[in-house]
Amino acid sequence: MNEHPRLTSLAHGGGCGCKLAPSVLRELLAGQPVAQAFPQLLVGTETSDDAAVWQVDDNTCVIATTDFFMPMVDNPRDFGRIAATNAISDIYAMGGRPIMALAILGMPVDKLPADQIRQILEGGREICAEAGIPVAGGHSIDAPEPIYGLAVIGLCHPSELRRNADAKPGDVLILTKGLGVGIYSAAIKKNALDEAGLAEMVASTTTLNRVGSDLSKRADVHAITDVTGFGILGHGLEIARGAGLRLHLDLARLPLLTRAAELAQAEFFTGASTRNWAAYGAEVILPQGLADWQRNLLTDPQTSGGLLVACAPEAAADVLQQIRSAGFPLAAIVGRAEAGSAGITVD
Incomplete structure (x- = not known):
């Protein structure tokens, strides 16, 4: 009999579902100093983008991000892998390539054995190795709930930087991964997700979004963001607000994890x-x-979700094929951006 508690039982929330609500975050950030006092800071907090970007010279931008959360799965290695994949995603979403990471660790050391904590760290290192970067250091504390994540540094050429606010009227929207991670997480909490569903969720959340780095080299790809804790609507709204456009999402075309609709109807x-x-x-x-x-389903918080890509309509079929060929079989065209009041209409 397992004498140690389930990882998910030690946390009041899990994955990107732990994020503060968008309204709370906006309230906390209200009145912060204007970042434009630093002209080399190309991206700060002004458009709720995925990472901060500092231009070093004519050829180099440094991208910096951090992301961490509490466990959404009980397997410690998988928790580490998911958290690391999620953190690195912000670099890819900006069009960059990661170069190194620092670990962020908070653990209830009186409740979790050292071996389980080591497995969390190993899972994170495994994903970083897959991304081709080292875990070069970090910081740890004794915390009441398990927390793990990364601070990640990346690089890109200024011409390849992709903000979430640069979508253009007429752009086609492509989503690279299926929705439903938060719904699956709720089912895990109640022991209602089978092994096949768990394997599907882990496979999705540990797939690196490195295709973002490749897409940023295309002039016909205008904006990229990753879909995480605020759901497809919340992160779509960040694009809409930043670009001053109306996004139209086609409900029937949104890709879903296999059991997402079934579990949602069962009120998970x-x-x-x-x-x-x-x-x-x-x-x-x-x-x-x-x-x-x-x-x-539309507000479901995604942990290590897909990229939402805005591209020129004439390039959409080719961009979609490139994404699918990169290992994203559920990628789909899910809508369009149009001139109009900033917001989202679901059709």
């Missing part, structure tokens, strides 16, 4: 999903009569 969802809708629902137009479970 996270508290973060509800908080997300409360934070930004006023900026979204939904189809009349949309069921609550369908709305929960």
Whole structure:
């Protein structure tokens, strides 16, 4: 009999579902100093982008990000792998390539054995090795709940930087991974997800979004962001607000994990999903009569989710094929950007 508690039982939330609600985050950041006092800071907090970017010279930008959370799975190695993949994703979403990482670790050392903590760290190192980067250091504390993640540094050429605010009217929107990670996580908490579902979720959340670095070399790819804790609507809104455009999402074309719709209809969802809708629902137009479970899919917090890519319409078919060939079989065209009031309409 296992004498140690389940990892997920030690945390009040898990994965990117731990993020503060968008409205709370905006309130906390209100009144912060204007970053434009530093002209070399190309990307700061102004458009809620995925990472900070500092231009060193005419050929080099440094990209910096950090991401960490509590466990959404009970296997410690998988927790480490998922958290590392999620953190590195911010670099890819900006069009960069990662060069090194620092570990962030908080563990209840009186509740978890050292071997399990080592497995978490090993999982993170494994993903970093796959990305071709070292874990060059880090920091650890004794914490009441298990926390793990990375601070990641990357590089890109200024011409390859992709902000979330640079979408253009007429752009086609492509999503690279299936939605439903938060719903699967809620099912894990209640022992309602089978082994096949768990394997599917782990496979998705440990797939590196390195295709973002390749897409940034295309002039016809205008904007990229990764879809994480605020769901497809929340991160879509960041594109819409930044670019001053109306995004139209085609509900029927959104890719889903295999059991996402089934579990959503069985009322598996996270508290973060509800908080997300409360934070930004006023900026979204939904189809009349949309069921609550369908709305929960749209607000579902994704941990280590896919990239949302805005590209020129004439390039969409080729961009989609490039993404699928890079190992994203669920990638799909999910909508378009149009001139209009900033927000999202779900068709």
